[in-house]
């Protein structure tokens with residue numbers, strides 16, 4: 673792990689297209705070349721780009737994850753797209769709004785409170801939360817309920833590492849995630865589209881699953897604000913809205929938390945919201961998806977996979993459940 677700036681220091685190197693993200697993709701290409709035995713000259717240019725990237729103020733690296741299912745080989749979504757096509761309603765409902773407006777989010781100082789049914793409630797400064805466990809890199813598919821998907825290399829560690837530290841009581845059955853709602857820095861909070869703050873939740877076994885990631889970075893850098901800086905959740909087998917951004921509170925509860933989207937439209941967004949091609953949204957099919965940057969704008973081309981392709985890892989969590997009713 674390498675953190676030069678522990679806080680908000682996200683910036684784009686200007687006047688250069690050799691970004692750390694370009695480096696990132698080139699390193700993946702290099703690894704592919706190495707695997708097929710045609711490395712050659714790629715190595716030299718890769719080394720110089722690496723040197724450039726390390727001058728970046730906001731690098732956040734993680735060791736390649738060993739968690740089963742955590743390193744999909746799908747082609748990465750371009751960093752530019754992943755950081756400019758976003759859902760973050762606190763900054764507006766247009767996909768382009770968060771990248772334009774989220775610069776006002778103040779990510780330092782930042783604290784995350786852990787409370788509710790735990791033996792050891794705690795208030796973590798971001799700096800301490802970052803150090804709580806080793807940072808890993810996980811390449812996850814993210815499937816939005818609206819029908820698009822991306823493939824993003826996240827940096828973080830399993831939420832279970834934090835949960836173990838605070839020692840949940842036997843009565844804790846769910847985990848509630850509360851995100852930042854600051855009307856002074858988040859222009860979208862003035863709108864009535866959701867009842868703020870944006871709240872999400874998981875069942876305890878889902879929260880403890882090793883794939884559930886507490887994320888601080890992506891593409892080898894700290895998270896851009898529009899992607900949920902300074903800390904967010906990523907739950908890769910569920911629709912994207914379950915992955916709350918800019919977390920401020922993690923609360924352990926006995927009852928299923930009332931989540932923002934479920935309260936707004938319970939017939940459309942269930943508590944579980946597992947990616948499922950066989951259970952349509954009442955207003956559209958979920959059988960296919962459009963991979964941002966790859967599939968055509970007007971034709972949805974790609975088949976959506978059960979549990980977003982993570983069935984082998986998480987399918988048993990839902991054994992015996994009627995997923996059409998508990999959508």
Ligand SMILES: Nc1nc2c(c(=O)[nH]1)N[C@H]1C(S)=C(S)[C@@H](COP(=O)(O)O)O[C@H]1N2
Nearest residue numbers: 758759760761816851870912913915916917
């Ligand atoms: N606080 C907050 N978290 C949020 C959202 C939001 O509006 N507010 N949008 C969700 C939705 S609908 C999706 S698809 C993902 C998008 O994450 P990304 O922009 O990093 O791709 O964030 C989720 N987390």
Ligand SMILES: [Mo]
Nearest residue numbers: 816817912913
């Ligand atoms: Mo979404």
